Amino acid sequence: MSHRIEELALDLVGLLHRNATLEEFSARLARLEASPGGTDEKAAAAATVEMAMAVKRRLEQHESSERGLLALVDSAKDLSSQLDLTSLLNAIVDRARNLLGSHLAWLTVYNEETAQFRVLATAGATSSGTTRMTVSHQYGIAGVVLATQAPFHTPNYLLDQRFPHDAELDDIFRNEGVAGMAGVPLLLNDSVVGLLFVADRYDRTYSASSISILSAMASHAAVAVNNAKAFEQARTALQEADRAREALERYARGVQDSAEAHEQLTSLLARGASLATLVQTVAQLLQGAVLVLDEAFQVIDRASAPGYASKAAENYAPHSDRSAAITQAIRASRQGGRSVIAWREDTEVCRVVAVIGGSDLLGAVLLFRPEDLADIPVRTFERSASVIGIMLLSQERMEASRHSEVAGFLRSLISAHSEARASMPEQARHLGLDLAQSLSLILIETEQPKPDFVARRLRARMPQGVLLDEVDGAVVIVCATARTEEVVQVFSAMAERELGGPYRGILSKPMQWHGAVPGVYGALRRGLSVLRRIGAKGRIIEQNQMALYSVLFESHDRESLKAFINASIGPLVAYDQKRGTQIAETLLNYLDSNQNAKSTASNLGIHVNTVRQRLANVDELLGQWSSSSRVLEIHVALRLRSLTGFDT
Known part of the structure; x- marks a missing residue:
């Protein structure tokens, strides 16, 4: 090997040793090909450079493979960590x-x-x-x-x-x-x-x-x-397992809470707790507001859990905007035997369950909560309705027993041929009524609802010592004369809230002896017939105001009465209607006051001269009216108009 090739080989080994780039090897090859020299020697030198370049490429491939292996090792580590x-x-x-x-x-x-x-x-x-x-x-x-x-x-x-x-x-x-x-x-x-x-x-x-x-x-x-x-x-399965475990724990707690709640309610029932106590317990157990309704959907008791206030429960009324939804829910609950949701809002839910006694609807229980109950608390709510139903049935039986006594006594009291009159004072004392005091009798006739329902509604509201029942299509009330005003107020308040149709009634004059009751009862019956004929409604009228009209108009119809009023005082009524005056009212008060102008002025709160001016107008409108027969006719017509509300 020539000296030149040996030097080239040493140079190429040096390049490989310091990891030179392929570009440097290519530069050596280019210089070699450009240098003078023999062809064989140059070819041998070029082959030497190309072998060195091949070695460099293999080294780079090995390095690349090594880097790939290291990257794979790092990735494997990442996979495990x-x-x-x-x-x-x-x-x-x-x-x-x-x-x-x-x-x-x-x-x-x-x-x-x-x-x-x-x-x-x-x-x-x-x-x-x-x-x-x-x-x-x-x-x-x-x-x-x-x-x-x-x-x-x-x-x-x-x-x-x-x-x-x-x-x-x-x-x-x-x-x-x-x-x-x-x-x-x-x-x-x-x-x-x-x-x-x-x-x-x-x-x-x-x-x-x-x-x-x-x-x-x-x-x-x-x-x-x-x-x-x-x-x-795996995480999802674990979460589902945790949710299933939590659901099972909640279910177990719910079952236990339900059993404890049922035991608490039945214990209260066994101890003879009041309905109010029972309802308050249900409200606390279910953390809401509870209303108990009777069969007419009137509230008979209510309670709320501490800290919870429900405006819907407080403002409940039988004929409110939600009445239809609640009525439909009660009907669905009665048919299905389960509680149902009556309505749902963003902040509150109303759940309803019907209270059944045998085949009869005793009422319903309404629960108001921020959100609906879970399945087990729903069962607790439904069981509480059953307990409340048992209590209502018990109260109904007790009331039926007392009502039976009151009904028998009232029928004996108003009967003209009663053989038990001697024992009546003792019976009356047992029922809370003293026959030795002055008595009053009230008869009330209703169209919707029927009198028997009205009697049931009134019993729970009347004060002690007031006896009432439905007799032959009318509500009959007997009480001390001193309590008549209170009794009339109680009935009027109930009528305003609950009666869906017209009513009429008569209050008797005071009776000093209970033996006078049958005769007065007959007179009031005739008076009711008169009120019905003349179309009077929405009032309880005193018997003294009816005596004359019962005799005169028992057989007359409404059109005949209108004709009589129009013939007697028609111009007077027409004048008042046209000018907005009160001459007819002044004349009635004047005749009721024995034709005393000063008393009339005092009763009406006006000056006596105003009374005289109005009476002067009567002369102009009705002509000569001072004769006793004409005065009686006008007085009767004015009184009938005030009773019936007829206008000519």
Whole structure:
């Protein structure tokens, strides 16, 4: 070997020793080919340089393989140490980009439902569109890899016509400046679960070694995705198990609470607790507001849990805006035997359960809460309604027993042929009524609801010592004369709230002896007939105001009465209606006051001269009216008009 070749060999060994680049070897080869010398010697020297370059390439391949192996080792470590899928995939994508020396890399996962690949991790991207890519399985390299389950690469993606292009995807790659691209599948159980890509902003042909490294990284990514799915499934199963355990614990607690609640309610019932105590206990157990309604949907008791205020419960009325919903819910509860929701709002729910006694509706229980009950508390609510129903039935039996006594006594008291009159004072004292005091009798006739229902409603409201019952289609009330005003007020208040139709009634004159009751009862019966004929309603009239009319008009109809009133005082009424005066009222008060102008002025709160002026107008309107027969006729007509409300 010549001295020149030996020097060249030493130089080439030195380059290899200091890991010189291939460009430096190429520079040596170029200088050698340009130097003078023999052809054989130059060819031998060139062969020596090319062998050194081949060694350099093999060394670079070994280094690349070593870097790939180290990257795979790092990825394996990450797989065993990281559970965060996003961080793990980002690390894999970043290593793939660095190992292949590419400008960018990304990883996608496949969604079978949408048949699309969605980007999960990126590295080196400059466009936001790249990080948000979704690719259909029909387009681009993604479609080829999915179909073949094998790697695919192209020196220039945008110019490659071996696969169909997606215009939107091409725009994204064009914005990124992408040319060369390689993609490999993430395979799991012979299925493609995703894709790993690298791309460069110049035309590049990817070596088999690069594709092999990329495929190895993809395998790790597939394992990571699978591990993440398995972990997510395990976590979901654990969460479901925890939820099932919590649900079971809640159910067990609910069953225990329900049993304790039922025991508490039945204990209260056994001890003879009041309805108020029972309702308050239910409200506290269910943490809401409770209303107990009777069969007419009137409130008979109410309670609220401490700290809970329900405006809907406080403002409940039988004929309010929600009456239809509550009535329908009670009907549905009665038919189905379970509680139902009557209405629901953002801040409150009203649940209703019918209270049944045998085949009869005793009433209902309404529960108001911020939110609806769970299944077991619903059962507690329904059981509480059963306990309340037992109490209402017990009260009804007690009331029926007392009512039976009162009904028998009243029928004996108003009967003209009663053989038990001597024992009546003792019976009356037992029922709370003293027959030695002055008595009054009240008869009330209603159209809707019927008198028997009105009697039941009144019993719970009347004070002690007031006896009442339904007798022959009318409510009969007997009480001390001193209590008549209170009794009339109680009835009027109930009528205003609950009566859906007209009513009429008569209050008797005081009776000093209970033996006078049968005769007065007969007179009041006749008076009711008169009131019905003349159309009087909405009032309880004193018997003294009816005596004359009962005699005169028992057989007259409404039209006859109107004709009589019109003939007697028609001009007077027409004058008042036209001018808004009160001459008819003044004249009635004047006649009621024995034709005393001063008393009339005092009763009406006006000056006596005003009375005289109005009476002067009467002369002009009715003509001569001072004769006793004419005065009686006018007085009767004015009184009938005040009773009936007739206008001519």
